[in-house]
């Protein structure tokens with residue numbers, strides 16, 4: 087058997103009876119949020135003191151369980167950096183934004199972000215068990231007055247009902263698992279009543295901040311709403327404890343597939359060795375590394391950012407070196423709202439017709455000989471392909487490959503290239519109608 091995961095309590099909690107410590111309600115109501123309280127657990131630095139004494143700081147709240155995982159004497163402790171503010175948070179940087187992923191712009195109704203063709207993100211609360219200093223949604227998260235009203239919730243459900251292309255709904259926030267169990271169940275039930283919603287996902291850091299929340303009552307309730315997937319959020323191996331192991335075990339036994347989303351954070355996990363240890367421990371707790379995110383361009387997070395190349399280096403250090411199951415996708419969530427963009431090392435080195443040259447993680451070079459004769463599947467004349475859900479105007483590059491259109495043009499392209507000229511004898515739109523592509527209507531090919 088591999089070495090067991092540890093369990094830890096800060097000295098000030100030594101005398102708390104187990105039944106209190108193991109109660110999520112006790113953990114929530116005993117969260118630390120002031121300089122005076124936090125000082126009883128950690129030796130604070132000047133920069134931390136300054137931040138904790140600042141008005142209008144992004145909300146601070148830390149569960150007794152989670153703060154206990156910090157080494158109180160190490161100012162660079164990787165868990166500490168995620169939850170204890172420092173003065174660096176108040177330093178602005180180039181390209182910093184309030185809503186860097188333009189989520190609110192992509193919300194047809196408050197709290198529902200519909201960016202991709204077949205899935206939507208539903209923000210169900212602004213509250214969390216503990217607040218991450220690099221929060222991408224710090225514009226609303228932590229602020230109880232920004233939370234979603236019952237009317238807004240009804241609007242979200244109504245939008246989902248009216249939008250049959252959505253087959254996957256992702257609950258986030260805030261953290262859906264801090265909602266009162268009855269409210270969470272009401273949401274799950276309302277979603278399950280919509281026939282076109284096939285899967286429900288929950289994004290939650292509660293198993294990490296407050297693993298005692300994953301009790302039998304919760305898993306028994308969640309089980310009723312399958313297929314249900316959960317993504318947790320672990321950034322450093324020190325967060326993987328005996329308690330988290332128990333929580334993920336319960337979720338897995340309830341039939342819930344588990345993924346992990348990490349954020350690449352300077353001074354926390356920006357190293358291939360730490361990441362390898364992290365992903366190997368994650369698969370031990372039945373959790374598959376899903377995404378590793380480049381830190382967003384969000385206020386307060388400047389000091390956590392790394393060059394993009396650090397993420398490439400980390401994937402280089404994982405792929406081939408450890409189980410494929412343990413390798414996440416490195417993602418840049420597009421500033422301005424383009425959605426998630428995967429970035430990875432280059433494995434294809436060169437190519438000619440019928441041949442590609444590839445390199446593996448060790449630097450071994452190989453050629454893959456491609457077939458000289460290949461007849462591709464004719465999806466235009468295939469009943470199976472034609473019976474699938476349409477992609478509703480977001481076919482993107484797939485649309486180019488499918489021959490649905492020939493170009494994707496930047497906004498204002500035609501007007502700009504018209505150069506204010508006249509409609510003369512050589513300018514005939516029919517000239518630029520690609521034969522055999524699209525519906526034959528010129529407008530459709532733009």
Ligand SMILES: *Cc1c(COP(=O)(O)O)cnc(C)c1O
Pocket residue numbers: 199200201202205206207256426
């Ligand atoms: C991340 C995200 C999703 C889910 O994306 P997947 O790549 O399917 O995990 C959906 N909607 C929004 C707005 C998101 O940010």
